[in-house]
Amino acid sequence: MENKVVDKSQLGLLYDVHDKPGFFTSIILGFQNILTSFGGIVAVPLIIAGIAGCNVVETAFLISAGLLASGITSIIQSAGIGPKKFRIGVGLPTVMGTDFGFVPPANIVINTMGGGLPAYFGATVLGAIFEFILSFFVKPLMKIFTPTVTGTVISLMGMSMMPVAFDWVAGGVGNPNYGDVKYLLVAVIVFVLVLLLNLYGKGMISTAAVLIGIVIGYIICIPMGLVDFSQVAEADWIQLPKILPFGINFELKYVVPFLAGYLVTIIETVGVMETLGQVTGTSMTDEDMVAGVRADAVGSFLSPFIGSGPVQSFSQNVGLIPLTKCASKHIGIVTGLLLIFMSLCPKFSTIISIMPSCVLGGASILMFGTITVSGVKTLLQVELNNRNILIIASALGIGLGVTFRPEVVEQLPGILGSLFGSGISAGTIVALLLSLVLKESPQHTVSEIID
Template sequence: MSVYEYTTSNTGLEYDVYDKPSVGKSIVLGIQNILTSFGGIVAVPLSIAGIAGLSIADTAYIVSAALLASGIASIMQSKGFGPKNYRVGIGLPTVMGTDFGFVPAANVVINSMGGGLPAYFGGAILGGILEFILSHFVEPLMKIFTPIVTGTVITLMGLSMMPVAFDWIGGGFGNPNYGDPIYLIIAVTVLLVVLFLNRYGKGMASSAAVLIGMVVGYIISIPFGLVDFSKVAEAYWFKLPEIGRFGIDFNIKYSIPFIAGYLVTIIETVGVMQTLGEVTYTELTGKDMAAGVRADALGSMVGPLLGSGPVQSFSQNVGLIPLTKCGSRFVAIITGILLIVISFCPKFATIISIMPECVLGGASIVMFGTVAVSGIKTISKVRYTNRNMLIVASALGIGLGVTFRPAILEQLPGVLSSLFSSGLSAGTVVALVLSAILKEEEESKPELE
């Protein structure tokens, strides 16, 4: 049975997939989702703006476009539509956003190949079409996404994000005051608020623990001069995106640098979908996974048309589900609507964007850690044979190694460099390959303790 037919009961969630919290509570939880993902959504367009040498006005445009594209894609992925065997969107609570995995391809297309932003948008759309085609082959591939593989990938997904969380705690990578004790104090305060409210809070206080923790951290940051409200005063109250502002170049050569990125996206999206199934206690089929990949692909075609980049399902928001005890896709749809509204209001978006990174870092420890624990729970249900131990050890070892020392693979040829560009993708590839080539042990052989 699929997500469209089946959701378990007695899950421990306050709201299951098909439940609808009140609009007020959904908005609060939606804002919490946005706070969690906002940095990731706007970081990529800011990077692209730097690569392309854009003006402040053009940079503001592509940031708004990224918010709009993320909102539309989140609704598509969370709601799902189309006939049963060709659905687009997995129908689980998902937040979508622009993906850093495509930044290297953007640099090649914009600068090395000299195509500029029109080539970036055109190449991304053509790559999205390829991903849409490949989505039809996801279901057969699910045979190798066994529990030992998916559990390892989910664990690695959470663990590999910890360096990011700690960079945020330190004030952000490249910050001249990186590691300032003020940053650490604020992050620890946010962490403690989230922990105690989630553990001992009742009702909304428990569900919105992450949001409340971030608000507390935001307020504490103000007297320390970490929040610059002058940027808010300079921003517009309302502004519509200008569709087609830079143009689009559909030359096939510009799609080539994106191929590896989209292959990695498929692998990582399947991992996110598996994690969503775990934390929402939902049984997923290969068709569901294919529907999720198709939504990624369609979102990656719509995004560049709006002036943004390719999108992907965000893993950080998955960690909110066990913490908030809310697996409602209605909340994710509200999140998408809020993102669209924010894209039309640069002033409100700026208020969120000036939040100190140490605030997000304090909350991220629990969120990313929760994802890792979900993977450990999956692995714990598998027989720990010598084969399975080798798969887990190798995938985690290589995945975390690449996460800590990514420069070690920079000399690899283009496709391999892209395929192993992140610890998550590297560990996933290793888990899949070893699962395929290492034979299952005979039943008579003893399990490892």
């Protein structure tokens, strides 16, 4: 099945969903996707390794497994596999990876419940089956995802990522030199380069603006003493994947903490799918949404067998599409293949992993900002009566509040703590509930409220 796509010229795209850029262009854009998401792909395996008390070898294997799982699932999500009714994958350019939302339940299973990594992987598989079943109920839920809700969620996704971007700009959380002027200078240089190249560059220069900006920023960091290449020399050249490297435990009690995490994943993935439709000019159907969620479930089911955790569609890479003017799903597939290659070559992946976070931070400001603007474009098509204003204001207020002050909801019990623990999921839930509860009141428009 092929998605219905608008004329690429209407969105200023150089490549639409079904275009196939040339070999070198595809490689460059694929690496650009990897640079954008690499931190997210490797961060969770590092955290899980710390929670489980892994040694250096085990930690390195968890990171490689995360890259491999990301590559395989990105290909599935981007390509879209199977017949229309049972398709797995949305068929739009997407990067998948391990998600931070599963770290709290992982800690409970590994440490509090004492199940270790085998229980963590077993809970991931059982939870993925739960998500796969729920994917069949996504279609009726789409009726309540109105433009008011989706526009708000898309805007919130971009806004809520800004603290992450600025933590990267400042050198990364936990860095003893957080906010050092050197980090800020590099981030500003990258930001300005990406901005100018995207706006004034021609052809491939404009398309690869983010990658060019990141590479130049990386090079600038070397004489500034911000890059340590000793870690590259210590890394192996080749490392083959293994099946069930840490074992697996399927006890049902371990899956309970993960159920809320998978509910949140469904909510956030639907938001990512909506955003993808917006920036690629694709008319998203209910079947597309279901296929996207189903790919998350299948990916999370497969990943533990190669030593990785639950996966989810990344939102940060969606921001690359309007910047690169490339909506080709072929690039998503190429990105997946490159990730698989990198998972087999730890030395090569280490070169990227040692990149100072301030470089990525400078580029991320624009990427996350474009996601926000995509949501605003959707909201501009909504009648801003009193009801819709209240929905938007409430969802953005609560979503951003939880994003900036997550400790407010830390003591919520059980599933409530998981559902409202993320600003994106909290804002989405509020928008959905208010959309269902509040009655239409078209007599109060925004102009009347202002007057």
